[in-house]
Amino acid sequence: MKYKVGILSVLVILFTAVVRAESDPQNFFQNYTRLGDNFDLMVAELYNDSAKIHAYRVYPHGLERNMEFTGAQWKQFIQKVMPLAKLQNDKSTFSDIKISEVEGGYKVKANRYSERKCYMDTGYYMILQRQVNGNLAIFEEYMETKPLSNC
Template identity: 35%
Template structure:
């Protein structure tokens, strides 16, 4: 077998193994997303367990004056806020509905984007999470971008 044919054969073999792994990664990331939605719907503080300690959360809020404010939290900070925020969300019956969900592999993990409808805000805003495989083998949210409007 000449070099070109050999190289092509090796590439095809490598790609055949890579595709199932990528499909598995996407399925694992979608499992995290589905669990995120389920825990959110149940007002379950265990949603915090889905975040990596070193996650970066960017919460953008459009103020009444039209200016966008951005707040950045680490995963640890966000996880500490969740037990305080969940009872308030439950009291207000805050519900989110995710539409146009899209999944795209990136260099660091699986990016999941959607349009998030907030019942209490009565608005739809962009939303995204990056789900990455941790050293432990678990998949966690390592980044999230949330937008809200009054």
């Protein structure tokens, strides 16, 4: 009987930790960065299918390009590029992280440093909102990228 109670206690603790990670914005962002650092494809599941992903890119010759993806498109993109990112050790490091409440959710603002291309993205942010099941998901993300390395 003690064995069954012990397993049940462990399962409750694990379930509570998962729910907390999916419902608290700080834990959510820590999970996001951990999955990214480990090149884990599960990071794609943190995006709502209807999310808006904005990528702003400035080329060395001055051309500027705004790209926008839905969450569903971004999930597919992650599935395709994650193996290449892993081979190139293409990671981002986040600093100066600030989380604030916004209408309908939370805004996570941070400085994102590209380890592979040696540049700082000071405009990075994501908007988290609750889904029907109560868990947080990414509903908007903005990043500034550079095509060439500064290393």
